[in-house]
Amino acid sequence: MQLTPDTLGPWGVAVAVAGGALRGSIPYMFVSLGECLTETSGKINLGMEGVLLMGAMTAFAISDLTGSPWMGVLAAALVGLILGAIHAWLTQQPAVNDVAAGIAMILFGSGLAFFFGKRFVAPMAPQLPLIPLGGWSHTPAVESALRVSPLFFIGIAASFLLHWVFTRTRWGLNVRAAGDDPQAARALGIDVNAVRFAAITLGAALAAVGGAHLTLYFPGIWSEGISGGQGLMAVALVIFAKWSPRRCLAAALLFGGAQSLGPSLQSLGVQGYYHVFNASPYVFTLLVMIATCSPNRRLAGMPGALGKK
Amino acid sequence: MKPQAMIQQTPHLEARGITKRFGDFAAVDNVSINLLPGSFHALLGENGAGKSTLVKCLMGFYQATEGEIRLNGLPTPIASPRDARHHGLGMVFQHFTLIPSMTVAENLVLARPDLPAVIDWNAERAKLENFLKGAPFQVDLSSRVAELSAGQKQKVEILKELYLRTRFLILDEPTSVLTPSEADEVLGYLRHLVDKGELSVLLITHKFREVQSFCDAVTVLRRGRLAGGGSVAELTPSRMAEMMMGEARTERKVGKAATPSNAPVSIQPKLRLEGLRTIGDNGLEALHGVDLTVRAGEIVGIAGVSGNGQRELVEVIAGQREASGGRIAVDGKTHLPTREDLRNHKFYVLPEEPLRNASVPGMTVAENIAFRLFDQPPFQNSGFLLNRSAIADFGRKMIERFSIRPPNPDAPIGDLSGGNVQRAILARELASGEVGVLVAANPCFGLDFKAVDFIHDRLVETRNKGAAVLLISEDLDELLDLADRVFVMSGGKLVHETTPATADLAEIGRQMAGHH
Known part of the structure; x- marks a missing residue:
């Protein structure tokens, strides 16, 4: 992205951060919503990192082969x-x-993605x-910071849809009941x-769509290091968001x-503290966890x- | 005598020759029960007598190995709980079937078998509010179940059944979590519905008072077999107890030694709680400064409706929860929940739900019994190696002394029944023979008569030997039987003190209900 904060001065940082929230939040959004659905049913899927990578590789490969990025998604x-x-079957x-x-x-998931993704490392897919x-x-x-992927809006819609499902549909109540008692x-x-099986599979499908964003958005290449642990971070983000789809959305924007x-x-x-600033989402997570946790209280939500049978 | 309409509404449920085997073991053996329409029927029996198995056959959770179920005279197989619900049969379980994180409204709606895929909350709320207008108890539809007291949860369970138009309701020991007045309210209302012909009830209970006050007929099970039954009017409690136990239950007198007021017990306080405070699970203060003295050789009871800080109090005393203020002192010295202090102060605790709070379910009975002493000779001689055979021998001895069944020291304690876990933990806490302080919380919750008598005897014996005993119980009768002084706890404070001799039940009830 042709971001040039230097021309805008310090305001550029704000623009870049806002633009980052619009772009970088997308994988967090989808994975955390998928994990939120999974965990609300009472199961944990730590494998989201693998799902994210498989989603990224598959989306890229299919987009490259068919010429249609939506087919990739x-x-x-x-x-x-x-x-x-x-x-779901395993657990x-x-x-x-x-x-x-x-x-x-x-x-x-990551092994499979690396294996099948080998031949797609070079090209650029649509x-x-x-x-x-x-x-x-x-x-x-x-202007360039505000050119937004359609997946951003789909993610926002998904978080409101998931909230609606949890509160207004029979299946949503069943998922919450299965997860709570x-x-x-x-x-x-x-x-x-059956309810948990459906929640886990749908949750993983959501996460995989988040992976599609990694390869079907600028710079649009597939590499093995592309997820950078975002799949795992998104799992932690669900705890941070107290298992609420709408808070998952907010948290994903914050992290992005x-x-x-x-x-x-x-x-x-500002060169000196490059790695320190790169670590800011992680430091942020830790600070929030420390602030919200208490040995005397159960985590609300x-x-x-x-994680129990 | 009874209106005709009722007979059409409430079903005539009959089970003939029901046998349910698990492997070689017959949990229910050739039991017949005839539940007339519009009747309030009691099912009595000790723990393990087969009551739950029998009703689970009626409700379609289990399929009977032999026998048939008849509904209004026709043989009707009940394949699943859904099937039972379809016939208007409903059940309130001992373990709540409410989803804690959901609101009351969500729980009531979730139970609807014909719930549409997308819920129209406006319509559902209107329906619920309309239903509650004619309902016996009022609950706030928007409060979360996790925030309700046990009594309120029980009411929601019953409301749920009524909301589902249950015509035949099975209740599994519904009053074990209620105050006496709450129990009377709930059962009285059900009795009212039965009299109106809108409901038939099968009540599983341990309490004769409830059978006599509310039930028409009774069926008694013992060891999976029919032990007797008949019209309540024609049976006395001791006759019913006889059927249950296979022997007449004598009106027992606990062998308390002379009360401290006229006995040479120390005037010195043994256990002192000084301004104890703590934070509850919800982040709010659950104990607002509890001050209490227990002298050597007395039992002090704490009564109260569950959820008023008793659990938190016991957890602080047991060291499971941090106090945010105040201190615990034994013989004037600060007591901390370290092994050293526990040993020096001869401090023992029998918490409620001992499987969860006082044992490691996957470890053996002998190991669990040895927890207090395993780091002392003869269980540990050479500094760090355990003497396993000494632990097993000690376990065997305690199993015999406390009649723990099955008598196998190597069985995981989690496999034992509730009463036997309680005995095993009691064995551990009283094993040393020398007790300075004993704190017991609901030690007889859900146990049968024999186990209750056994545990009461041990508590009194411990007191008579000069220990300071603090007994926290939701069973007021138990407290009035055993305690020398009784306090009422309400809203995280001790609000009332009395003695069994001078106790005014109405006043205690008022204090328990929070009118002070």
């Missing part, structure tokens, strides 16, 4: 469904622990069309395993913005049966 979602189904076996299965799924929101400004830096849910005639603080300061000429 769809293919990513399908791969997410499959990975989610594997995780519903009697002696399988969610966390252990999740770590296995990180390795499985990217998703961008929606210009900066037409009002005549500053090129602002599976025994009571069973007594109410809810098929807890924080993430671009380092690069934009660097382009301003946490599904009562999270």
Whole structure:
């Protein structure tokens, strides 16, 4: 992106951070919403990092092969469904622990993505069309910062949709019941395993769409280091957002913005603390966790049966 | 005698020759029960007598190995709880089937079998508010279940069944979590519905008072078999107890030694709680400065409705929860929950739900019994190696002395029934024989008569030997039987003190209900 904060001075940092929130937030948004859905049903999917990478690779490959980036997004979602189904099946076996299965799924997903992605490292695939929101400004830096991926709006819609599902639909209540007290849910005639299976698979599909953003947006290349651990960060973000889809959205924007603080300061000429500023989302997470946790209180909003059979 | 309409409304449910086997073990063996329309029927039995298994067969949770269920005279197999619901049969479980993080309204709506995929909350709310107008108890539809007291949860469970138009309601020990007045309110209302012909009730209970005050007929189970039954009017409590226990339950007198007022017990306070404060799970202060003295050789009881700080108090005393203010002192010296202080002060705790609060479920009975002493000789001689055979021998001895079943020191304690876990933990806490302070919380919750008597005897024995005993209980009768002084706890404070001899039940009830 042709961001030139140097021409705008310190204001450039603000523009870059806002632009970063619009771009960098997208993977966080989709993965955290997917994880939010999964965890609300009482299961944990740590494998989101693997799902994110598989989504990124698949979207890129299909976009390259078919010439249609939207086909790439769809293919990513399908791969997410499959990975989610594997995780759901695994973790519903009697002696399988969610966390252990999740770590296995990180390795499985990323290994698979690296293997199939080898031949796609070089080319440039067709990217998703961008929606210009900066037409009002005549500053090129602002204009380019405000050219937003359609996935951004889909992500926002998904967070409100998920909130609606949780509060206004039968299936949403079933998911919450399964996550909070599976025994009571069973007594109410809810098929807890089926509900959780669906929540995990759909959650992984959402996360995979977040992966599609990584490769179908500027600079539009596939590389193995492309996710940079965002899949894992997004899982932590769900805790930060107290399992609320709308707070997931806010947290994703915050993280996306924080993430671009380092690069934009660097382009301003602040070189010294480059890595410190790059670490700001992580430092931020830790600070929030320390501030909100207390040994005397249970985490508000946490599904009562999270990670339990 | 009874209106005709009712007979059409409430079903006639009959179970004939029900047998339910799990492997070789028959949990229910050839039991028949006839539940007439418009009746309030009691199902009595000790723990493990097969009551739950029988009703689970009626409700479709289990399929009976033999026997048939008849509904209004026709053989009707009940394949699933959904099927039972379809026939108008509903059940309120001992363990709540409410989703804690959801509101009351969401819980009521979630239970609807015909809930549409997309919920129209305006219509649902209107329906619920309309339903509540004619309902016996009022609850706030928008409050979260997790914030309700046990009594309120029980009411929501019953409301849920009524909302679903249940015509035949099974209640599994519904009053174990209620105050006496709450229990009377709930059962009285159900009795009223039965009299109006809108409901039939099958009540599983331990309490004869409830059977006598509210029920028409009774069926008694013992060890999976029918032990007797009949019309409540024709049975006395001791006759019913006889059926349950297989022997007449004598009116027992706990063998308390002379009360401290006229006995040579120390005037010195043994256990002192000084201005104890703590923060509850919800982040608000749960104890607002509790001051209490327990002398050696007396039992001090704390009564109260659950959720008024008793749990937090016991957790602070047991060291499970940090005090935010005040201190605990034994013989004038500050007591901290370290192994050293516990040992020096001979401080023992029998918390409620001992499987969760006082044992490691996956470890064996013998290991759990040894927790207090395992770092002392003869269990640990050479500094860090444990003498496993000494631990097992000690476990065996305690299993025999406290009649723990099954008598296997190597079984994981989590596999034992509730009563036997309680005995095992009691064995551990009283094993040394020398007790300075004993704190017990709801030690008899959900136990049968024999276990209750056993535990009461041990508590009194411990007191008579000169220990300071603090007994926190939701069962007022238990406190009035055992304690020398009784306090009422309400809203995180001790609000009332009395003695069993001078206790005014109405006043205690008022104090428990928060009118002070």
